[in-house]
Amino acid sequence: MDMPAMLRSLRHHNYRLWAVADLISVTGTWMQVLALNWLILTLTHSATSVGMGLVLQALPTMLLGPWGGVIADRLPARRVVLAGQIAQAGLSTLLAVLAAGPPGSISGLYAISFVSGMVTALTSPALGRFGGEVVGPDDLSNGLALGSLLSSGARILGMSLAGVVIPLAGVPGAFAANAASFGAVIVALLLMRTRELHVLPPGAPSERGVAAGFRHVLRTPWMLVTLFLAFMLGSLGRNYQVTMAAMSQGPLHGGAAGYGALSVAFAVGTVLGGAYAAARARLPLRLLLVTAFLCSIGQLLSGAAPNLATFGALMLPVAASAVLIDTTVSTRVQLDNPGHLRGRVIAAQGMVGAASGAVGGPLLGYLCDTLGPRAALMLAGTACALATVAAAWALARLRAGRGLLPRLAAVPAPESAAP
Numbered sequence: 001m002d003m004p005a006m007l008r009s010l011r012h013h014n015y016r017l018w019a020v021a022d023l024i025s026v027t028g029t030w031m032q033v034l035a036l037n038w039l040i041l042t043l044t045h046s047a048t049s050v051g052m053g054l055v056l057q058a059l060p061t062m063l064l065g066p067w068g069g070v071i072a073d074r075l076p077a078r079r080v081v082l083a084g085q086i087a088q089a090g091l092s093t094l095l096a097v098l099a100a101g102p103p104g105s106i107s108g109l110y111a112i113s114f115v116s117g118m119v120t121a122l123t124s125p126a127l128g129r130f131g132g133e134v135v136g137p138d139d140l141s142n143g144l145a146l147g148s149l150l151s152s153g154a155r156i157l158g159m160s161l162a163g164v165v166i167p168l169a170g171v172p173g174a175f176a177a178n179a180a181s182f183g184a185v186i187v188a189l190l191l192m193r194t195r196e197l198h199v200l201p202p203g204a205p206s207e208r209g210v211a212a213g214f215r216h217v218l219r220t221p222w223m224l225v226t227l228f229l230a231f232m233l234g235s236l237g238r239n240y241q242v243t244m245a246a247m248s249q250g251p252l253h254g255g256a257a258g259y260g261a262l263s264v265a266f267a268v269g270t271v272l273g274g275a276y277a278a279a280r281a282r283l284p285l286r287l288l289l290v291t292a293f294l295c296s297i298g299q300l301l302s303g304a305a306p307n308l309a310t311f312g313a314l315m316l317p318v319a320a321s322a323v324l325i326d327t328t329v330s331t332r333v334q335l336d337n338p339g340h341l342r343g344r345v346i347a348a349q350g351m352v353g354a355a356s357g358a359v360g361g362p363l364l365g366y367l368c369d370t371l372g373p374r375a376a377l378m379l380a381g382t383a384c385a386l387a388t389v390a391a392a393w394a395l396a397r398l399r400a401g402r403g404l405l406p407r408l409a410a411v412p413a414p415e416s417a418a419p
Helices: 013-044 047-074 077-100 107-135 140-191 210-218 221-236 240-249 255-279 285-302 308-335 339-370 373-400
Strands: none
Touching: 013 047, 013 077, 013 107, 013 140, 013 240, 013 255, 047 077, 047 107, 047 210, 047 240, 047 339, 077 107, 077 140, 107 140, 107 339, 140 255, 140 308, 210 221, 210 339, 221 285, 221 308, 221 339, 221 373, 240 255, 240 308, 240 339, 240 373, 255 308, 285 308, 285 373, 308 339, 339 373
């Protein structure tokens, strides 16, 4: 794919607004992620506590995700997204005020994380659905690919800026910057040309409930297998917020600066993976399985890294693989299911992602605290490799059996990380 073709979604006025807002908002989000994880680790000196923070953000999606999908398929997506961005800006502001006070209990941080998770659960399916309305079906795959690349770049920028802002303005400064970043999304939504939006059809009255979404997912075997693999890779294979912090603070002796450097290296890997995905016209299922296996082996090897530089070098292919995995899974969920159910299948994927964070975050934290971060990485990498082999076997059986795999060899190109 040549460069002009890769940028064709930028012809759309609404997408240009969305892309700029995505870049700014995701930058702020990753500043807050780094600051919050480091603040919790500094207050508690426990990787398990960092994992618990991830649980509290993920738990609402597990509980409320189906209703978020119903909201997305029933109400105008733009209005739902706007309400969610306003709410998140308020919560980040509250987090900045709390962090600026005297050091104390982390219960307030946990409470805000939980409420933020509730807002995410109820609005993120609409955010995913709205992304498809910005460019329409003809340019959808390209728009998703560019969004993934922009989000990866914003991750690097956010991690890098956090390393500057935190020493100058403290952790509250990073939280305040994230609160301000939501303003970019709000302004973009208000400036969009409604006549140019490609509004997806709502679900029929008989198909608008939570049960209809669950029935569709449970009756689609290929999606069940794919979501199982996504859960295993997301829980044990990708909670690097926990393991990178534990490795930097522990055996690699990198401290806060080392953790920031590792986070930037991981973000660079996501850019490489996003660029590769955007350059491909199609993402075959075999690429998903091979990438998942290689990512698992990379994780296993990272546990034996002798120093910070080697560990950081291993983060590059691991992060690139993670983006390829995410984009393939997300695209299948978005484009290989009926449009009137899109919000609910996005919600199902979100529930799997939340469950993987809820399980993997504290589990990896516990393994790091008890067995050590090296053993935790090796054990988790082995488990992910075995899960990938099991998924490959199951999908092969489905293909050879009743032919229940839609377009296995030709998956459209990738999904965006939402602002």
